[in-house]
Amino acid sequence: MAAGHKPVLLEEAVSALAVEAGSVVVDATFGGGGHTRRVLEEASPGRVVGIDRDPAAAGRARDLLRDERFTFEAGPYDEVLRGMVERGERADAVLFDLGLSSFQIDEPRRGFSYVAAGPLDMRMDPGSGVSAAEYLNTVEVAELIEALGRYGDVPRGEARRIAREVVRRRPLSTTTDLHDAVRAAVGWKERGGNPAKRVFQAVRVRVNDELEGLRRALQATERLLVPGGRLAVITFQSGEDRIVKRFIAEREGRCVCPPELPVCVCGASPVFRRGPVVRPSEEEVGENPRSASARLRSATRTSEPPGDV
Numbered sequence: 001m002a003a004g005h006k007p008v009l010l011e012e013a014v015s016a017l018a019v020e021a022g023s024v025v026v027d028a029t030f031g032g033g034g035h036t037r038r039v040l041e042e043a044s045p046g047r048v049v050g051i052d053r054d055p056a057a058a059g060r061a062r063d064l065l066r067d068e069r070f071t072f073e074a075g076p077y078d079e080v081l082r083g084m085v086e087r088g089e090r091a092d093a094v095l096f097d098l099g100l101s102s103f104q105i106d107e108p109r110r111g112f113s114y115v116a117a118g119p120l121d122m123r124m125d126p127g128s129g130v131s132a133a134e135y136l137n138t139v140e141v142a143e144l145i146e147a148l149g150r151y152g153d154v155p156r157g158e159a160r161r162i163a164r165e166v167v168r169r170r171p172l173s174t175t176t177d178l179h180d181a182v183r184a185a186v187g188w189k190e191r192g193g194n195p196a197k198r199v200f201q202a203v204r205v206r207v208n209d210e211l212e213g214l215r216r217a218l219q220a221t222e223r224l225l226v227p228g229g230r231l232a233v234i235t236f237q238s239g240e241d242r243i244v245k246r247f248i249a250e251r252e253g254r255c256v257c258p259p260e261l262p263v264c265v266c267g268a269s270p271v272f273r274r275g276p277v278v279r280p281s282e283e284e285v286g287e288n289p290r291s292a293s294a295r296l297r298s299a300t301r302t303s304e305p306p307g308d309v
């Protein structure tokens, strides 16, 4: 059963958002509302918008709706953020705390966990898109090999064996079916942990279109933030971390003019200025092992116009 979600890098993320009296803050991944609650309690925002595509998160946001500063938007964050931009809204701070909440991981019926038996679903919004079972029962072997490598860093040889085993065992309908297929294909590694972990991650990222959604959301955030506005992103795995790192690096618009030129002629214009990368303390990892792989990346919006999409 779901025991609750411990917010990761809570103090550090809220501090990176630099909320001032009257600020408009967007929590793009509301989850259990850990970060939102802290912002509402300890800063003095004018408005906080919580977003989540999981209908169960909307239920957890209900008590907060009594606070007139808070509103909740159900849906994928890239679509909600784009809608805000189109309506001419602006924000002073936007937070992404990526991946899954403990509410989702610890609920076997959602199908995210490779250690608990449940239906092979893995959709953050079970009412839209295709489930993990539908995906795995129809995907071409070559595409699955590619997805396991791209979204789960599964080594090529292992990915090939797993993909063939999945296809041989179709139809799959439970998390146990997928776990058994992985074990039959690559066995149990004594070092490096259970190989099913990366496979489940890859399938989940693919089924929820997580990386493309994140790219679109960062582009919308660039348009939504006011000059001086803050972007803060907590990542948990290499694929999403690479996207955030590259996005900030590209938007920093480093000047590439030869050093002998007295003024910049290359047109470099920083749209964001990068902040430090923050990792959880040993103490936090000890108290909450799920925080171990977390990285907080942040950036401050400049007054330059947004880059090309």
Ligand SMILES: C[S@@+](CC[C@H](N)C(=O)[O-])C[C@H]1O[C@@H](n2cnc3c(N)ncnc32)[C@H](O)[C@@H]1O
Pocket (backbone or CB within 6 Å): 005, 006, 007, 008, 028, 029, 030, 031, 032, 033, 034, 035, 051, 052, 053, 054, 057, 075, 076, 077, 078, 097, 098, 099, 100, 101, 102, 124, 210, 213
């Ligand atoms: C790690 S949890 C956030 C936890 C939250 N910060 C807290 O402290 O309670 C991530 C949440 O983001 C949601 N989420 C992930 N990707 C999303 C997307 N593309 N659009 C909307 N919500 C998303 C998930 O459903 C999940 O509830």
